[in-house]
Amino acid sequence: MKKKLSLAVCMLLVFALVLTGCSGAASPAASPDSSSAPAASATASAGDVDWPTKPITLLVGYSAGGSSDLGARFLATALEKQLGQPVIVENKPGSGSWVAWNQLLYNTPKDGYTFALTNLSVLFGAYDEKNPRKETMDDFELMANQAIDYQVIAIRSDETRFTDFASLVEYSKNNDLLVAAASTGITSGEGSVAKMMEKEFGSKITLVPVEGAKDAETMFVSKNTDILFNNVGDTTNSHKKGDYKVIVVFGKERSTMLPDVPTAIETGLCDYVSFSARGYGYAKGVAPSIVEKMTAALAKAIEDPECVKNMNDMGVEIKLYTGDEYKELLRNQLDTRLEIWGIPKK
Template identity: 30%
Template sequence: MTKTWPRRAVLALTAAPFAAPWIARAQPAPDWPTRPATMLIPFVAGGPSDITGRSIAQAMSTTIGQPVVVENRPGANGEVAGRAMARAAPDGYTMMTGSIGVFAINAALRPNLGYDPVKDFTPITLAVTTPNVLVVNPEKVPVRTLPELIAWLRANPGRASYSTSGVGSSDHLTSELFKQRIGADIAHIPYGGGAAAATDLIAGNVQLSFQNLGTVAGHISGGRLRAILQTGPTRSAVIPDVPTAAEAGLPDFVVTSWQAVMAPGAMAPALRDKVAGAVIAALKTPQVTERLGSIGLTVVANTPEEYSTFQQAEIARWRGVIAAANIRPE
C-alpha cells in the first residue's frame, strides 16, 4: 500500500536542503565577550609586536567592556607562543599579535615548526606595516644614491658586509632579496636584534643594513646613518626625503615588515567576525593610529579574508627567497 504524504510535508522535506545554508547564516553571533581575554605576544616587551599588541589590547578593553590582558611568551623566534596558540580553544578569548617572522617566514624557513600559521590559526587582521630602510655607515661607504652604492659594492667585491637582527628575520630576507636583484657579494653578519645590528653599523664594523624604520629613524635624523632607500610602496612621513626603492632605481622591490592578529584555528565564522570587528575598531581609534604612526607603523586593519590572502602570498614569496639563498635556520 502506497502511503500518501500531505502536500505541506512534501514541500517542507524538499525545501530542507536549500533552507539549511540560510539557517546556518542566520544563526546569531555568540555572546562574546563575557569574561577577560588574553593577547599573546611572542616576544619580549618593547618591540613592534609588543607595542602593537598592547595598543590593541588597551583600546579593546574599553570598547568590549572586558579586560584584554597582555601576556608575553618569548622564545624560539615566536614558536613558544605559536604552539600555545595552536592548542588554545577557538572561543575568542585567546589572540596573538605577531610579526612577519611568526606568521610567514617561520613557515618558509623551518620545516619542523611546531605550529602551522595557516592551518592552526584563524586570521583576524593585518594590523600594521612598516618599511625597511637601506642604511649605510656614511664614513665607511661614501655614497648617497642606489646607483652609487651598487658601483661601490662592485668596486669592492667581498669586502662589504651587512648586519641583521638575526637569521630569518625580515631585514635578513630583505637583504638577500636585494643581493639577488643587484647581483652583489655581501657577507651576512647576524645579531641578536635590530638595535645591536644598528649599533655595530654605526661603529663601522659592517657597512650597510636593511632595518625597520622605527629602529633607525633616530640614527638617520642624527646623521649617524645615511638612508639610501625605503622599501614601502610610498614614502614614509617619518623620513619623507628618502626615496622608495622604485624611485631610487629598483622597481618591484616593495617589502614591508608587518604585525598581524590571529586567533586559534577552527573558530566559528560568526565569532571570528565579532573578534575581528573589535580588533579593527581598536586599531582605527585615533589614539592607537597616532601612537603607532609616531614610530613608523602604518595601520592597515583589513578583513580576515584580505589578511589570509596576503599572509599566504608572503609565505610563498619568502619561501622562494630562502630557497634561492640556501638559508638554513640557526
C-alpha cells in the same frame, strides 16, 4: 459538559507537546567543537552572539618592553573600549613567537577568549631551515593586520663611498660590504634584502650574525659594518636626528614615517617589496560569529586615534587589513621571498 470540555483541553495540550517534541528531535545535534554558549553557533549573527562576558587574553611571543609588546598593549587598551571587557596581555617569548602560538593552537579553548599577536613567521615557519614547522597559516584564523614595517637601507651621515641607493648598488658590485643581521634565510627581512641584491645586482654582501636589531645598529654606528639593513620603525628617529641616513625603503609607496626617502621602485633599479607585518589571530576553530565580532572590534581599535598616535610615535606605520585581504598580504610576501631564495612553494 464540564468533563467533556476538560477532556478536549487535555487532548489539545498533549497534541501540542507531541508537536514540540518532534520539532526538537529534528534539530541537529551540537558538534563537539561547539560546546560554548548557543549564541556562539556558526549560524548566529555577530550582533546576536553573547560574547564577550569575561576578560580576554592576548598572547605576545616577545618579551615585555619591546616594540611588538608595546604595540600589542596599545591595541589592548583600545580594544577594551570596543568590547567592554579587560584585555590582558600575556608575554610568552621564545622560538620566534612559536611558544605563544603553540599555546594558542594546542592548549587554549577555542572559545574566543584567547588570541595572539601574529606576523609573517606564521607562514615562514614551514620554510625555516633550522627549525621547520608543521603548522601553516591554515591553522590560524587571521583577523586583522595592525602595522607594516618596511625594510630599509641606511648609510652613515659621513659616508663618501656612496650617497644613495644607485651608487651603493654600483659600489657593491665590485667591493665587499659587511652587514650585521639578527637572522638569515627566508625568515629574515635583512637576509632577504641581501639575497635580493646578490641576485639582482651581483652585490657582494657578507652578513655578520648578531643577537638583535639593536646590536646590528650599534655595529653600524661604530663603523664595524658598512651599511645598515633594518626597518622603518627602528630607523626613523635616528634618520630624523641625522645620526645616519636612510637611503631607500622597500615599500610599494613612500613611508609616512620617512616621506623624504624614495622607494626602491622609484629609483627604477628594482621593484622589490619587503616588510614585517603585525596582526592578530585566533586558532582555527573559533565560532564564525565570534570571529566576525572580534574582527570588527579589532579594526576599530587599530584605527583608534590614541592607538594610532602611540604607534606613530614609535615610528610604526598603521596599515589595516582584515580577513581575506590580510591573508593575501601575507601570501604575497611569502611568494616574493620564495622567489628571491629560489625555494619551491609547499
